[in-house]
Every structure is written in structure tokens, then in C-alpha cells.
Amino acid sequence: MATTSSAKSYVCRKRKERPVELKFSLEECCQNGITRDFFRCSLDPAGATPLRTANKKLHRSCFPSPWRKEGRFSLFDRIESSFFTFRLEHRQSKNDKAQDPTEERILLFRSDQAGSIGKVVFSIPSKQNKQIEYKDESYSLVSPPAPSIIASINVLSVQERYRGFDFGGLLFCEALAYLQRQYCDDSKMILCSLVAKEDVRRQGKLVAFYQRLGAKIKDGAKRSLVNNNDEETYERIPMEVALSKTCNCDCDPSPSLITSSIASFLPVTFLALDTRGNPVPLTNFKTSYAWLLVEKKNGEVVVQSTRQGTSNGKDCSRSYFQVLPWPETNEVKSKPSYLVWIIRSITDGLYLDSDIYTSDICLSHSPTYWQIYKDANHLSLVKTKENPSWRNHYRCLWSKQTVSFIKEMHRKYSDFDTCKLSILDALELARDLPADKYSGSDVSVRTFSFAMAEMARNEGHADWVQFVALVQTLGCILKIQNPFAFGETGEEFDWTITGAESRVVGSKAPDCCAYVEFRRLNPDEKDPHYSTYLGMYERNVGLENVLLNWSSNEYMYYMLKYNKVSLPEDAFKILKFIPLVDWHSRKQYRHFSTTDDEKVRQPVVDFYNICLNAKRCILKTGKDLSDTACQSLWHSHYAFVVRKYVGVNEKLSW
Numbered sequence: 001m002a003t004t005s006s007a008k009s010y011v012c013r014k015r016k017e018r019p020v021e022l023k024f025s026l027e028e029c030c031q032n033g034i035t036r037d038f039f040r041c042s043l044d045p046a047g048a049t050p051l052r053t054a055n056k057k058l059h060r061s062c063f064p065s066p067w068r069k070e071g072r073f074s075l076f077d078r079i080e081s082s083f084f085t086f087r088l089e090h091r092q093s094k095n096d097k098a099q100d101p102t103e104e105r106i107l108l109f110r111s112d113q114a115g116s117i118g119k120v121v122f123s124i125p126s127k128q129n130k131q132i133e134y135k136d137e138s139y140s141l142v143s144p145p146a147p148s149i150i151a152s153i154n155v156l157s158v159q160e161r162y163r164g165f166d167f168g169g170l171l172f173c174e175a176l177a178y179l180q181r182q183y184c185d186d187s188k189m190i191l192c193s194l195v196a197k198e199d200v201r202r203q204g205k206l207v208a209f210y211q212r213l214g215a216k217i218k219d220g221a222k223r224s225l226v227n228n229n230d231e232e233t234y235e236r237i238p239m240e241v242a243l244s245k246t247c248n249c250d251c252d253p254s255p256s257l258i259t260s261s262i263a264s265f266l267p268v269t270f271l272a273l274d275t276r277g278n279p280v281p282l283t284n285f286k287t288s289y290a291w292l293l294v295e296k297k298n299g300e301v302v303v304q305s306t307r308q309g310t311s312n313g314k315d316c317s318r319s320y321f322q323v324l325p326w327p328e329t330n331e332v333k334s335k336p337s338y339l340v341w342i343i344r345s346i347t348d349g350l351y352l353d354s355d356i357y358t359s360d361i362c363l364s365h366s367p368t369y370w371q372i373y374k375d376a377n378h379l380s381l382v383k384t385k386e387n388p389s390w391r392n393h394y395r396c397l398w399s400k401q402t403v404s405f406i407k408e409m410h411r412k413y414s415d416f417d418t419c420k421l422s423i424l425d426a427l428e429l430a431r432d433l434p435a436d437k438y439s440g441s442d443v444s445v446r447t448f449s450f451a452m453a454e455m456a457r458n459e460g461h462a463d464w465v466q467f468v469a470l471v472q473t474l475g476c477i478l479k480i481q482n483p484f485a486f487g488e489t490g491e492e493f494d495w496t497i498t499g500a501e502s503r504v505v506g507s508k509a510p511d512c513c514a515y516v517e518f519r520r521l522n523p524d525e526k527d528p529h530y531s532t533y534l535g536m537y538e539r540n541v542g543l544e545n546v547l548l549n550w551s552s553n554e555y556m557y558y559m560l561k562y563n564k565v566s567l568p569e570d571a572f573k574i575l576k577f578i579p580l581v582d583w584h585s586r587k588q589y590r591h592f593s594t595t596d597d598e599k600v601r602q603p604v605v606d607f608y609n610i611c612l613n614a615k616r617c618i619l620k621t622g623k624d625l626s627d628t629a630c631q632s633l634w635h636s637h638y639a640f641v642v643r644k645y646v647g648v649n650e651k652l653s654w
Contacts, residue, residue: 215239
């Protein structure tokens, strides 16, 4: 059969050693969209990046069931290839002597091999009258009202190893969209017929698939059983889809992928972090549609669904989303996998969001932020808790926290002559400071302090652990007592913000450090004395003898030591080492730690979990403790704990 292509073929050569390089000119790349760098970083099998926000591997349930059955979670592993993408091609028969000159087909190809991996074949009789009857006795179709056009879906198939990504739904919707564009107008409609060949062992699954696409079983249709050569029994079920110019059925797709502007596409999974920081899927592959990451030939990358679906009353899948990077400063050019992205609808300007309680995709008027994540080469976009303000804080942290800066902080605050305050006075001042500056929550540092102390108390920890939980974030009160120490506006660099991870300064930072992409901004990276494995230290020097990022915990450690607070030595170590997540949770810096340091590592991990759990609880409720509630907690319990180690009314030097 002679065929012609209605779309330009996008061909990539298969390379074993490195991914296919997509060809673009700089003039073709969109200034605001993702370019080929995003696509290559996302899909390069050698370029997998860890999910920084969760620090956990994805659970099997995050992936489609066909992958779980095979024990693999990667499209690339399952298909046994290096980098590749997909494309669609529409072909029409131009030979009148062909077996069916009215037949048309849409084919699904891989970019690195010949031969289609999926297809939909459909046809429209060349001469149609107002009254049309089918010769097949399995149809009992009442002729549609004139003037109408009868079409038929003859074949819909996808190779078995490519199933689970809704490619069948994509092909079906593209065929109906083509018929609708070509033949529907104000005076004509299309009645498209098909036969669901249902395996009797999977009763109802294929019919349900077509029903989700907008088809329905024909009224009065006669069903018949068929035995094929494979000795399997199938039931033939006549179905139909009605299309008109203003059709709004579930098969009405997003913008067509069969255009000269589309280069290639890949299925993508949307994930979000639940309240415990575990990644959960937002696109359930058992629902009526999946999502595609589509690369356009102008260098732009967009997200669209394989077909229409609804979510929370908002028609998300009919929207056409552009993936935009949050602008970075010119100080550093981060890799696409490290950037924060927003996914914005081109049609109405709304942003793709998720409902964490229903694991459903929805639309929002406020931007949410996503990052690339690829586990075992599977591509996902993860809704992250990070935001541009938090990234900017880490950028400042990396650029400011040098050996000279930390030594200057030690010198500046070593006299502790800023003010004289009791612990209760400090808690009262902390009432006016946010616990999470960049989350938009109204919860105060005071509430966070009491929440941590109460969690430690409820878990049965010693009273000195409760004391550390109560005071560890109180270094932030220096912003109130001496705001000009943080710049003229008090916002130049806020080292008192809690939640930021610490690192050993004066040696090479490990690659697992938070926001390690900003490491190049640190001046110490250019100093060979500070940028080696040991740096300025000796092996096993002890973590109390190295310089850590100057933070609220670091300040409180030295402040309590200066005031000779009678805490156990383990309490001081816990207070100092909590932000050093790379050591206590990622097994880094062991070349600096001693045996005594390793003994306290597990208590530090336990305390770190208390901090995380307390923060999740208070941010989930979003309620700040009242003055009455705080006074009740203080007078009923914590006044006695503070009196034991400090003295309830004793003023400390800050």
C-alpha cells in the first residue's frame, strides 16, 4: 500500500555510549521554556539525580503495574535500550487499487528503531449516502440522522511491552481528533463505530477502556463469541462514538502530537511528597489518562495529557501546560535537574498543582514548584516543598559561609554582650518570629519550641533532651535584639533561619550536600588548602573541633557553654550536630569523627526525627499556640526543667 506521511519524521540515531543529542539552533530555542538541556538531563540514563527533598527511594507503588510485575521500574530497562523518545506519524492511502483505499492510520514509533510499536487504523467510505447499513450482522445500527458521516475504527493495538502508558488512549484520541477536524462542521457529525474484542477472562476491561474514551455500547447491539486460532475465546461487542464540531466528550484530546512542530515525547509521572516526606504518585495509571512530556522543535518542552479527564471540577488534561524554569541569578547556572520549575497552563494561566490528601492533580491560581527526578532512569516531575526563596537562602549560605566568615562570627559573638535574658524572656520574644520563614505559615518559633519539647517529653526522653528541644532555635532572637548585625535592613543574610543543613567548612563538601549546585559560589572552593578531602584538618580530629556553618544551633551551643549551663556533654553534642545531616544521616565526614562522636550519632538521629515530626505537625495544623497555652506548659512543667539546669529566673548572657 502506498503511503505518504502528513508529518515530518523525527529520526534519532541510537548511540550506545551517550544519549542522542537533539539538534537545535540557538535562534530556535525559546527564552522562557525548557530547551534541549532539560530533555537531555531528564532522559540521560547516566544522569539520574537523587530526590533531595525526600532523600528516599521511590516505592514500587509509584510506578505502573506492568513494571511492578516485571520487577523493573524503568521504561529504558524494560525496553532494553539507551536514550530514545517516541513520535506519532499519520499515513493515508493514496492508491485506489489498495485493499482499502479509504484506510488511514496513525503509527507510534520509537526514535531509535524502524517499525511501529503501536497503531490505530480507521476509515471512512469514499461515497456515503444519508442511509447507511452495515453488512456485518453483528451490528444492528439504526441509520444516523442525516446528514452524517460513518467512520470505523478497524484496529487499535500497542505492543505488549509498551502497555501501561496509555498509548492506546493516545492513538484513539488522535484518530478521533483527526476525524473531527477533517469532517465535522456545523451541518455534519461523525458516527464512529468499533468492535471491542473482549477476552472472556478479562470481562469488561476493554469495554471500560473505550467507555472512558467516550464510546458507548450500541443500543440493541448483538454480541457474539469468537474462537481465534490462539484457542482463546473473545466476545465481540459493537460500540460507537458520536463526534460533532463542538464535541466535548472524554476523547477530546489536548493539542495534537501529529504536527510538524512536535519533535518527540515521553510518558512522565507526577509525584508529590506526603506529610512524611515520602513520594506518592499523582497520576494513577489505572485512571482514564496519563501525562506526556512533549518536546517541540523550537526547543520548548510542554506537558499535556494523553486524553481528556477531569479533576476536582477543573478540566486539567484539556489544558496545555508550559514548563518554565524559575529564573536563577547570573551568579550560577544550575543544571536543569537542580532547578525549580513551574507548570503553567497556556490556555488560562493557572498552575498545575496537587491535592496531597486525594493524590489528585488540580489547578491553582498560585504557582507550585516541581523538580526533575529520575529513579532507575524513570522520568518524574516531583512537586517539591522547595521554593525560590529557600533556594536563594541556600545560595547565600554557600556564598557567605566561608572559613573567614565563621571565624569572624566566633570573634563577633564570643563576648555574648548583646543582652541579658532568661529562657522565658527569649521564648516571649520568639513569639513574633516565624518558625518557617519561607512556607507562609503563621506558626511562631515559640510554638515550634514548645512542640519539639512536648514531642520529646511524650516519647519519654530525659528532661535534658526536652531542654535542648526547647532552646535550640532561640538564637533567632538576636534579630530582634540586634537587627543591624544582619545588615542595614536586617535581611542581608539571616543565619538564624532554622531547618537549613550544615556542613564542615574548611574541607571539600560531599556531593550529597543540600543544594550542592551552589558550591562553586563559595570562595573557599578556589583555595587548595580548603578544597581537599581533609582540608585544613587532621584525620579523626573530632567534630567538635571543626568549623561548621554558623547557625542558630552553633550560636546556642557556644552561648550555653559560655553561661556554664549544667547539661550533660551529650546534650551539647546533640545541639551542635543536629544540622550536620550529612554526617548523622548520610554517613559522611567519618574521616573527621571520633569514637565518642559515633556513640552519640544515633541519639542525634533520634532528636533530628523529633524536630522533623514536630515541624510536620505544627505546619499541618497551621495554628499558633496562644499565650495562655504557652504559659500553662511553662508553669506546669518546663519551668522546673529550666530551673534544674539554669535557674528559672537567672538571666543568661546572649
